[in-house]
Amino acid sequence: MKILPTALPDVKIIEPKVFGDDRGFFMETWNARRFGELGLPDKFVQDNHSRSTGPVLRGLHYQIGKPQGKLVRCIAGAILDVAVDLRRHSADFGRWVGVELSADNHRQLWVPQGFAHGFLVLGDSAEVFYKCTDFYAPECERSVIWNDPEIAIDWPLNGRQPLLSAKDAKAPCLADAEVYP
Numbered sequence: 001m002k003i004l005p006t007a008l009p010d011v012k013i014i015e016p017k018v019f020g021d022d023r024g025f026f027m028e029t030w031n032a033r034r035f036g037e038l039g040l041p042d043k044f045v046q047d048n049h050s051r052s053t054g055p056v057l058r059g060l061h062y063q064i065g066k067p068q069g070k071l072v073r074c075i076a077g078a079i080l081d082v083a084v085d086l087r088r089h090s091a092d093f094g095r096w097v098g099v100e101l102s103a104d105n106h107r108q109l110w111v112p113q114g115f116a117h118g119f120l121v122l123g124d125s126a127e128v129f130y131k132c133t134d135f136y137a138p139e140c141e142r143s144v145i146w147n148d149p150e151i152a153i154d155w156p157l158n159g160r161q162p163l164l165s166a167k168d169a170k171a172p173c174l175a176d177a178e179v180y181p
């Protein structure tokens with residue numbers, strides 16, 4: 001398991017060691033001791049799994065009061081997984097990073113507390129599995145609109161409109177959103 005940097009220092013790509021053989025492959029997807037050694041959280045309290053068809057876009061989501069760090073992987077298909085720094089004190093406030101996660105590349109993205117998270121399905125469908133450091137708290141849920149020009153995420157939509165939830169379609173822009181201190 002190794003860690004690769006992204007353009008945002010606190011957001012990390014985790015690349016597991018994949019053992020391939022005639023049967024297929026084996027990999028450790030999370031190991032508390034190894035994560036601790038790498039300076040990543042070793043405690044998660046909730047696992048989530050969603051399936052989406054293309055071009056579904058979920059996000060950009062975060063929780064205020066009960067912020068969640070998320071360890072995200074794509075177990076079927078492929079997604080562009082995006083993290084946006086929403087910590088107002090941060091030099092990277094409002095900046096985003098996008099990483100392709102797929103069932104083939106086995107990569108995971110560590111999205112820390114203080115970041116909004118979202119993803120776009122790149123093919124016909126994708127299943128996404130992620131571990132969270134805190135519980136879902138609907139009253140703490142917040143979102144920022146996926147196409148906020150101030151954040152300017154370069155979603156690879158190729159002219160298509162994304163499929164959004166009703167909630168995500170009416171999310172506020174960053175300027176109107178409640179963010180972290």
Ligand SMILES: Cc1cn([C@H]2C[C@H](O)[C@@H](COP(=O)(O)OP(=O)(O)O[C@H]3O[C@@H](C)C(=O)[C@@H](O)[C@H]3O)O2)c(=O)[nH]c1=O
Nearest residue numbers: 048050058059060061062070117118119135136165167
């Ligand atoms: C997120 C979540 C939702 N739900 C319920 C509420 C709702 O009825 C249904 C669907 O919820 P949503 O529409 O919010 O699901 P979704 O749009 O997939 O929300 C997720 O998006 C990604 C990008 C994230 O980062 C996650 O933290 C989460 O916000 O599932 C839970 O029971 N537990 C949870 O942890």
